[in-house]
Amino acid sequence: MTTQVASITLRQLLTMTSGIPDRAGGFTLSADDAVAQILSYGTLREPGVAFEYSRAAAHLVGAVLAEAVGRSVLDYAREKLFDPLGIDTRPAWQRWDAFDPRSRFHKPGFAWGADRQGIHSGCCMLKLSTPDMLKIGQLHLNEGRWRGSQIVSAEWVRESSRSQLTPEQQIDEEDYGYLWWVGEDYGYHWFDSGWYGHFLLGVPELGLVIAVSSKDGVDDQFQEILLPVIHEVLFKPFAQ
Numbered sequence: 001m002t003t004q005v006a007s008i009t010l011r012q013l014l015t016m017t018s019g020i021p022d023r024a025g026g027f028t029l030s031a032d033d034a035v036a037q038i039l040s041y042g043t044l045r046e047p048g049v050a051f052e053y054s055r056a057a058a059h060l061v062g063a064v065l066a067e068a069v070g071r072s073v074l075d076y077a078r079e080k081l082f083d084p085l086g087i088d089t090r091p092a093w094q095r096w097d098a099f100d101p102r103s104r105f106h107k108p109g110f111a112w113g114a115d116r117q118g119i120h121s122g123c124c125m126l127k128l129s130t131p132d133m134l135k136i137g138q139l140h141l142n143e144g145r146w147r148g149s150q151i152v153s154a155e156w157v158r159e160s161s162r163s164q165l166t167p168e169q170q171i172d173e174e175d176y177g178y179l180w181w182v183g184e185d186y187g188y189h190w191f192d193s194g195w196y197g198h199f200l201l202g203v204p205e206l207g208l209v210i211a212v213s214s215k216d217g218v219d220d221q222f223q224e225i226l227l228p229v230i231h232e233v234l235f236k237p238f239a240q
Contacts, residue, residue, distance in 0.1 A: 001039045001040065002042045002043070004019065004042065004043045004046065004047060005020075005039055005042055005043060007047055008020070008043075008047045009047070009048075010061070010064055011164075012047050012048055013057050013058070013060050013061050013064070014061060014160075014164075014178040014179055015051070015164045015165060015169075015176055015177070015178060016051050016052060016053050016054055016057060016058075016176055017047065017048050017049070017050065017051055017052075017165070017169055018043065018047050018048075018054065018057045018060075019043030019044060019045045019046060019047045019048075019049065019052070020038065020041070020043055020044075020054050020056050020057040020060070021041075021043075021044045021052065021054060021056070022052070022053060022054045022055055022056060023054075023055055023056055024037070024038045024041040024042075024054070024056035024057075025037055025038065025040070025041035025056075027041075027055070027056040027059070028096070029059075029096035029098075029113055029114065029115040029116070029121060029125070030096040030097065030115075030116065031115065031116070032116060033115075033116070033117060034059060034115040034116070034117070034119070035059070035060065035063045035115070035117065035119060038056045038057075038059065038060060039060075041056075048169075049169070050168075050169050050170075050171060051165055051169050051170060051171050051174065051176055052171070053176075055123035055124060056123075058121075058122040058123035058124075058179065059115070059119070059121060059122045059123055060122065061122040061179070062119050062120050062121060062122030063119050063122070065122075066119055066120075072114075072118060072119075072120060073112075073119070073120040073122075074089065074092060074094065074112055074114075074120055077089075080151070080152075081136075081151065081152070084146060084149065084151050085132070085135045085136070085139065085146055085151065086135070087110075087128065087132045087135060088110065089110045089112075090110070091109065091110070092109075092110050092111065092112060093105055093107075093109065093110070093111035093112070093127075094111070094112055094113070094114045094118075094120070095113065095114065096113060096114065096115055096116060098111075098113050098125050105125070105127065110127060110128070111125070111126075111127040112125060112126045112127070113125030113126075122179075123195075124195040124196065125196075127198070128198070129213070130211045130212075130213040131211075133198065133200050133211035133213070134200075134209055134211045136200065137200050137201075137202045137209030137210075137211060138209055139151060139152065139157075140157050140161060140191070140202050140204075141202055141204055141207060141208075141209060143157050143158065144156065144157045159177070159178065160177050160178035160179070160180055161177050161178075161180050161182060161191040161202070161204075162177055162182060162189070162191075163175045163176065163177060163182050164176065164177050164178060177191065179193065180192070180193055181193060185232075188203055188205050188206060189203070189204060189205060190202065190203045194212070197212075197213065197214040198211075198212065198213050198214070199211070199212045200212075201230065203234065206234070208234065210230065210234075
């Protein structure tokens with residue numbers, strides 16, 4: 001591990017300013033030790049200097065959380081999030097071969113990809129139903145409250161879904177919170193996240209949550225075509 005990698009903070013991992021490149025060193029969940037592979041590769045720039053989206057960095061967030069709570073991320077998430085929201089996560093597919101067309105990841109039911117060390121992916125491969133995605137979005141609109149109970153810290157919800165980047169850190173005017181893409185259209189703040197044909201968009205000022213589930217392999221079409229249309233159709237009429 002290099003000195004720069006050792007200096008990376010959790011905040012930098014959460015805001016994608018760690019300097020660890022996307023898929024560092026060919027990172028995949030199927031590596032013998034995915035975390036060790038990421039740490040050994042190093043950074044392409046000094047930590048904290050600039051935003052660079054990195055699935056490898058996000059995976060380290062999962063590793064840090066598992067170490068901090070002393071159990072798997074899924075077990076912790078069940079207690080703190082999924083069970084209180086009524087999200088059924090049993091049984092759970094928890095492997096590294098999601099891209100194999102024969103994988104059970106493609107079968108109905110809950111799934112959360114994990115590396116060979118049992119660390120659940122911090123970037124992706126969390127498969128939820130559309131109604132369950134809506135629950136997570138609604139939880140954020142309610143600042144962490146669900147049916148009268150504070151499930152997630154209101155302060156955390158506010159901080160995670162607003163910009164955490166300085167102007168100097170931004171690239172191509174993209175903005176980011178803590179593992180949420182964030183932005184503003186026509187005066188309305190929004191946050192979104194998604195991958196592999198599943199996306200979640202929240203607009204707190206409008207009390208609006210949109211969840212999209214689709215076949216895999218449509219990420220580019222969603223990001224380039226559907227998401228801009230959603231923003232235009234939703235925000236512009238309210239601003240007029």
